[in-house]
Amino acid sequence: MQAHDEFGPGGIRPVPPQRDVVGGYGEDTGSEEAGPLVRPYVIAQGRDHADTVQLDMISVVIAAKRAEVDEMELEPEQLRILELCRKPLSVAELSAHLDIPVAVVKVLLSDLLNRGLALARAPYQAKSPVSRDVLQAVLDGIQRL
């Protein structure tokens, strides 16, 4: 009865666990998850989410070069974003560097975009068939590492 469960030293090789293809999605309800995380993100308060520009975690942002920045009108975090974005950076990178959640970065950025102080580039959409050229470029880029 136990024969299959025993693999002594140098004994029978263990049988790998088997994925249940039919079962598929499990029944993990995630119910042990704690309640909503409530953290006072003061810097994003009072912003109108309705005019939030569609931004993705990997939208790439760069500060507009010619823009006149009125520092008094911006949050300190927005000034930092503009500083960091002298080089193109993704929303995720900004979030990591500023230690601010992605959602809050998006709100701060939307405002900067609306003011014309920054530019954002939407992610490459892999949904539409990826062109050969792009795939080749990616292969070359990885090869160069």
Add this chain to the structure above:
Amino acid sequence: MASKDSDPGAEAPVPSALKILVAGGFGAGKTTLVGAVSEIAPLRTEEVMTEASYGVDDLSGVESKSTTTVALDFGRITINESLVLYLFGTPGQERFWFMWEELSEGALGAIVIADTRRLETCFAAVDFFERRGVPFVVAVNCFEGAHLYEPDEVREALSLNPEIPVVLCDARQRDSAKQVLLTLVNRVAESVNA
């Protein structure tokens, strides 16, 4: 050295980004693999995600939403001046499916890290990418001292379609991680042609 368009006022071209997901169970080597190929030390970001019932067949009828903060590790590979590739390590547990919905949107493909010490921890990720039609490869991470299954045994255990590549890797080695990435991009190329 001087570039033609050195007008200091000109707007620099903004590259567009692509992403690849690296999924796998707790401690499977996701962050290690990302770090092995990334040009920056892996960064960490927090995304507050809304957990809705969509995409989870079994929860139909459940309408309440909750939010979960998910930490993601990611790295970056600059492909050229117009393209940047991001690699996102994502938690492998089933309860993060809702998050993969969002993350896999627009993803080029995925790497599922199979930790042979706990092979079952990658089942959920395989299920997900298979169903979503996201091109993926399985990277079997080789930990010392852990029993090592042959790639074919892993393929069998995961009931993988024959076209899904299974590669052995050591996530700590850049060359090894590179091979995994190359295998994935080639797989993406195949599935585009198919």
